Every structure is written in C-alpha cells, then in structure tokens.
C-alpha cells in the first residue's frame with residue numbers, strides 16, 4: 286500500500302542534499318571545531334558557514350545565531366536565560382495559553398522560583414488579542430514569549446504588532462518560531478524580535494539540532510555550563526553534522542520558500558474546501574486566513590480523534606490528532622480548549638499538515654477515503670443522529686478529571 290505523509294508539523298524527511306552533506310561531516314571531515322589542526326579548522330569553517338545560512342533565513346546577523354539541540358532547548362534557553370539575567374529588573378513574564386509545552390512548562394518551572402507568569406487567552410481562531418497583551422504589561426514585565434505560528438491549528442500570531450509593543454516598552458520579545466521558520470518568511474529586524482527559536486527537523490533538516498537567535502545586546506545568561514562553546518551561551522562540543530545539515534536546510538528553505546508555500550497552500554485549500562463540502566458536521570479549527578500554508582485542523586462532531594487516526598493509518602495516511610490523546614494522556618488539546626472548544630469536539634479533531642512532497646493525487650485519495658471513514662465511525666456512535674448538530678458541551682467521558 287502506498288503511504289501518504291500528512292504530518293509535516295510533527296517532523297519532515299531530511300532533504301537528500303542535507304543528508305549527503307551530513308555524511309561528509311561524519312565520515313571525512315569529522316574534526317572538532319575547537320581543534321587547532323586542519324581537521325578542526327575544516328569543521329569550524331563549516332559551522333560558521335552554517336551560522337551564516339541560518340542567519341540569512343530569518344534576517345539576522347551570523348553572530349546572533351546560537352546552535353542548540355533543538356526547539357525545546359532554544360525555548361528553555363531563551364526564557365530561563367532572560368528571566369535569570371533580568372531578575373533585578375523584574376519577575377513578570379507574559380506568554381499565551383496555546384504555547385508548546387517547551388514554553389509552558391518552562392514558565393511553570395519559573396513560577397516555582399518566584400516568577401509571575403501571565404498566560405494570555407486566545408480568541409476562537411487561536412489568536413492572541415493585542416489589547417490583552419497591552420493590559421497585561423506591568424513595570425515588572427521583562428519578557429513576552431508568544432509563538433509565531435501554532436503547531437496544532439497553524440494560526441499565525443500578530444508578531445509585528447507584538448514586537449512593536451515590546452520594543453516601545455523596553456521588554457524583550459521571544460517567539461517560538463519552530464513551525465514557521467523555514468516554512469514561512471521571517472525577518473527578525475522588521476518584526477522587532479529579540480529572541481527566536483527554530484528547529485531543523487521541521488524544514489527538512491535533521492532532528493536534535495536547532496538555534497536560538499539572540500539579538501545583539503540582549504541580556505541573557507547561559508543555562509548549560511562547561512566549555513566556552515557558542516560564545517559561552519551553550520557549552521558542549523558542537524553537533525557538526527547537525528549544524529551543517531541545519532545550515533543546508535536553511536539555505537534550501539530560503540531558496541524554495543515562495544514556490545513551496547504556493548504549492549502547499551493550493552493543496553491545503555483544496556483539502557479544506559472539499560472536506561467541508563463532502564462531510565457534514567465538521568468545523569475548521571484555526572484562523573481562516575492567518576494560518577500556516579500547510580495546516581488544516583478539523584473537528585468532526587460525533588467522531589473520536591484516535592479512531593479516526595487509526596482508520597486513516599489503515600488506509601496508509603499518516604496524520605495527527607488535534608488532541609493530546611496519542612501522547613498517552615487522555616486530556617484533550619490545551620490549544621483547542623483555549624479556543625473555546627468543548628471537550629467532546631476537541632476530542633474529534635484531526636490535524637493534517639502538508640509538505641512540499643505532497644501531491645494533488647494524495648489529497649484526492651484523502652478526499653475519497655475520508656467520507657467513508659467518518660460515516661462508519663459515526664454509525665457506531667451512540668450520539669450520532671440523537672442530538673442536534675451543535676454538540677452539547679457536556680464534559681466528555683474519557684477525560685480523567687471529570
């Protein structure tokens with residue numbers, strides 16, 4: 286059976302050119318960038334060239350790019366690093382309720398250390414209201430951390446406005462751009478971004494490598510100590526193959542950005558349009574226009590997200606549930622709940638995230654199998670046909686805390 290990959294927000298395949306280059310830096314050019322000899326110099330040169338390429342992807346200077354082990358580490362470094370270095374100035378951090386757990390759990394950890402965190406709500410489309418942000422700012426606010434694009438519903442936040450407010454107030458602005466970087470145009474200078482998180486495996490680079498952009502002049506402390514690597518910001522021998530791969534992936538992403546976005550968005554728009562037309566009782570989650578080109582997130586009423594995923598998998602289609610059920614927890618997605626969905630509706634969600642390799646035939650195949658699957662699952666639901674189309678907001682039976 287042909288397999289179809291519709292889960293690019295989870296991860297992407299490594300570009301063959303990226304893999305090829307990485308092999309070179311594992312097998313032949315394996316030196317330690319800190320070494321004085323030719324092997325070391327060769328590795329150092331490659332690391333610095335990669336830094337230039339990552340910087341170019343987001344409009345930064347190379348000396349503002351720090352390599353890390355990925356999005357999670359960059360989020361930790363940005364938030365803890367700024368919090369610790371600016372503790373005398375204030376202890377208040379503003380973030381949103383729909384951040385990735387790499388941000389949310391880091392903020393919760395800081396709360397235990399005496400920091401105060403405001404978790405901004407979002408509207409029904411998953412967007413932060415700039416007015417709420419303005420109201421939340423106090424003279425103790427040291428950091429605003431708002432994601433660029435949401436990983437579940439794809440909503441793109443008003444980053445430029447947030448950046449402007451932060452800059453005017455003299456508050457640092459960090460954005461988790463793991464979903465956007467390499468998939469959507471970003472210019473850190475134009476948007477007044479002080480710190481930006483990106484991760485290689487979301488744009489055809491390898492896993493376990495990422496970067497934190499730190500604008501020159503930002504007060505930040507390292508959180509990992511050891512040798513003086515990454516100009517004392519991140520100790521540990523550089524992951525040279527990963528860094529080289531990240532650089533190559535950034536270069537490719539920049540070159541193919543416009544074309545990739547247009548291709549993916551065309552397929553995504555068809556997928557959304559026809560899914561909504563063919564299947565009754567379905568809701569599109571996320572913003573109608575301000576969303577990542579590859580993201581489609583639906584709630585199918587009277588359907589359980591996990592059963593849907595398993596049925597799609599049986600048809601060879603890899604997608605993701607809108608809820609966190611797959612990760613072993615039975616709680617529905619914090620993102621969908623923050624957007625005001627009931628537990629039941631949140632449980633029946635599906636995230637499709639398209640990538641550059643997807644084709645119209647694949648979308649057509651999805652559109653052929655989906656109505657059958659949904660119809661079958663609904664025919665087994667005791668609720669289907671017995672309730673009005675607008676579902677009750679009764680707490681659902683499978684969440685632990687009810």
Ligand SMILES: Cc1ncc(COP(=O)(O)O)c(C=O)c1O
Nearest residue numbers: 355356357385387436463464484
């Ligand atoms: C928005 C967002 N932030 C952070 C991360 C974590 O990135 P990494 O997997 O590189 O640690 C992800 C990955 O799923 C993400 O989507």
